[in-house]
Amino acid sequence: MIELSHLTKVYGDVAVVHDVNMHVEAGTITVIVGTSGSGKSTLLRMVNRLVEPTKGRVLVEGRDVLKMPAHELRRSIGYAIQSHGLFPHWTVARNIATVPMLLGWDRKKVAARVEELMELFQLDHVQFADRYPHELSGGQQQRVGVARAMAAKPTLLLMDEPFGALDPIIRGKAQADLKAIQRRTGTTILLVTHDMDEAIHLGDRIAVMNGGDLKQYAPAADILARPADAFVDDLIGPADRPFHYLTLGTVRTAVEPGEADGAPLAADTSLYEGLGALLWSGRRTAPVVDASGAALGRVSLGGIADKAARPR
Amino acid sequence: MIRDLLRPGILLRLVVFAALVAFLAAPDRFAGLLAPLTSNGAPSIYTQSSLIDLTLAHLFTVALSTFAAAVLAVGLAIFVTRPAGVEFLALSRAIVNIGQTFPPVAVLALSVPAMGFGEAPTRMALFLYGLLPIFENTLVGLSTLPPAVVETASAMGMTGRQRLLKVELPLAMPLIIEGIRLSAVIGLATATIGSTVAAKGLGEVIVAGLLSNNLAFIVQGGVITGILAVLISDIFTAVARRATKRRGAPSAAARTEPDGRQTSGA
Ligand SMILES: Nc1ncnc2c1ncn2[C@@H]1O[C@H](COP(=O)(O)OP(=O)(O)OP(=O)(O)O)[C@@H](O)[C@H]1O
Ligand SMILES: [Mg+2]
Numbered sequence: 001m002i003e004l005s006h007l008t009k010v011y012g013d014v015a016v017v018h019d020v021n022m023h024v025e026a027g028t029i030t031v032i033v034g035t036s037g038s039g040k041s042t043l044l045r046m047v048n049r050l051v052e053p054t055k056g057r058v059l060v061e062g063r064d065v066l067k068m069p070a071h072e073l074r075r076s077i078g079y080a081i082q083s084h085g086l087f088p089h090w091t092v093a094r095n096i097a098t099v100p101m102l103l104g105w106d107r108k109k110v111a112a113r114v115e116e117l118m119e120l121f122q123l124d125h126v127q128f129a130d131r132y133p134h135e136l137s138g139g140q141q142q143r144v145g146v147a148r149a150m151a152a153k154p155t156l157l158l159m160d161e162p163f164g165a166l167d168p169i170i171r172g173k174a175q176a177d178l179k180a181i182q183r184r185t186g187t188t189i190l191l192v193t194h195d196m197d198e199a200i201h202l203g204d205r206i207a208v209m210n211g212g213d214l215k216q217y218a219p220a221a222d223i224l225a226r227p228a229d230a231f232v233d234d235l236i237g238p239a240d241r242p243f244h245y246l247t248l249g250t251v252r253t254a255v256e257p258g259e260a261d262g263a264p265l266a267a268d269t270s271l272y273e274g275l276g277a278l279l280w281s282g283r284r285t286a287p288v289v290d291a292s293g294a295a296l297g298r299v300s301l302g303g304i305a306d307k308a309a310r311p312r
Numbered sequence: 313m314i315r316d317l318l319r320p321g322i323l324l325r326l327v328v329f330a331a332l333v334a335f336l337a338a339p340d341r342f343a344g345l346l347a348p349l350t351s352n353g354a355p356s357i358y359t360q361s362s363l364i365d366l367t368l369a370h371l372f373t374v375a376l377s378t379f380a381a382a383v384l385a386v387g388l389a390i391f392v393t394r395p396a397g398v399e400f401l402a403l404s405r406a407i408v409n410i411g412q413t414f415p416p417v418a419v420l421a422l423s424v425p426a427m428g429f430g431e432a433p434t435r436m437a438l439f440l441y442g443l444l445p446i447f448e449n450t451l452v453g454l455s456t457l458p459p460a461v462v463e464t465a466s467a468m469g470m471t472g473r474q475r476l477l478k479v480e481l482p483l484a485m486p487l488i489i490e491g492i493r494l495s496a497v498i499g500l501a502t503a504t505i506g507s508t509v510a511a512k513g514l515g516e517v518i519v520a521g522l523l524s525n526n527l528a529f530i531v532q533g534g535v536i537t538g539i540l541a542v543l544i545s546d547i548f549t550a551v552a553r554r555a556t557k558r559r560g561a562p563s564a565a566a567r568t569e570p571d572g573r574q575t576s577g578a
Pocket of ligand 1: 043
């Protein structure tokens, strides 16, 4: 889907992105993490040419982005940012319709698409379509921003700290929604964040940036298990590592034969949530059921703890 | 609440406008009112030319020069805020500033030899004088847009032209209108000096009053000009306010909806 080779951006005499090579699979979520100023946004913005690379190449679906007219390239790539950048003088519906209108879709098709997206993002059409951005809450503005980015059904979506301005509860919900929508549409997403939790929660693969260098690019589990260097290790936070690890697996993977008392856990619950449920209810074991409610066996504290241990 | 406060204001303006129209339509009926300002049985109403013709000529001169100034100033401000034009920013500023600092009277004096007596020198002076407020306001409007909004316009795939027409100009509109308002109001007052070079306008009444020592003439010329300035200023302000409201600027954002629902810009 995306192929970055020797990608470099120099400002003055500082390489804020330095010789980055990366391949992003179609239909996956790739998260770029790193400390502030590490070049995450610059890297992301070179993909749709908001920043022109100093050196190197960007291929999107096999096409060299530097050889396409910038505005055509950008109409084919969704883009959403933290401060949403909604057009303050346009209604919610008109904002969402931005790219379809630029592409010259006919009005009926645009209106249908806007309605479809508002439903997808749980914004009541009657209530919100004709409102202006300043008449929305931050969470609603953010959803409109993402809906706008997806309006023309781009196969690639770039997101720069899209949930940065949201409170923890809305943020968690927005992340879950994005993941669900992505699984449904198969959109490839490249997302920037400085929040490791978000990266592990959303990312099929995680790219860690530091000082303009790509330090490690691997699936979340590998980043946790085998951090490439001290910086990556630090970013994960050693104390949190086992718990991060538990968020990646489901209790299904820890099912053992046997029976247990109390409320059952769904097999698709994450190990992290399963552990929480056991601890809080004061149990050492709990029954596990599948989606249809059929008993699969049980999980135990010890079984979950084994899954949190560093893999060898 | 704001709506209610505005209502008496609008009413007052309508009354003032009606009075102005009534006076211009039949000035003679007001002769008695102005008579105390005259002495030795001098006429209290200017009759050399019809007041309504002078008023329309005055308005036309101001409208024409303000329009021309707006076209050039907005165009110039757009040009110097594009990548291709940034180098010309300082130069444009300097030229426009000269237009403002050069006294209109001097412009008149200098342009009469070239353009002859009549409207042309006045229009020239007003045009030059009107450039600065519009240019500066447009410049501020275009260069202080929220960066995230301008950048997203590009990121969505708008071309430079689409970004200007669909996003930048609409968002800068309240400030541009404010600049045009300033130019128009200044122009209305300044246009009166045009009469010194035989331009048709309300200045003619004032100058006649000065020459014949007739206070009634001076007052009617001055008051008509003043009322026009206030009313025109109000119209521009109302238009600018509408534009601001739509744009949802934080300052204008907190307001009560017609159904009483509070909304805020946060
Ligand atoms: N237009 C520019 N001119 C000069 N330097 C720039 C420019 N844009 C970014 N930089 C510098 O490049 C570096 C990387 O910036 P970038 O925005 O990519 O960081 P980031 O990883 O996204 O940080 P954050 O998490 O704070 O958003 C920073 O040191 C920044 O100051
Ligand atoms: Mg950034």
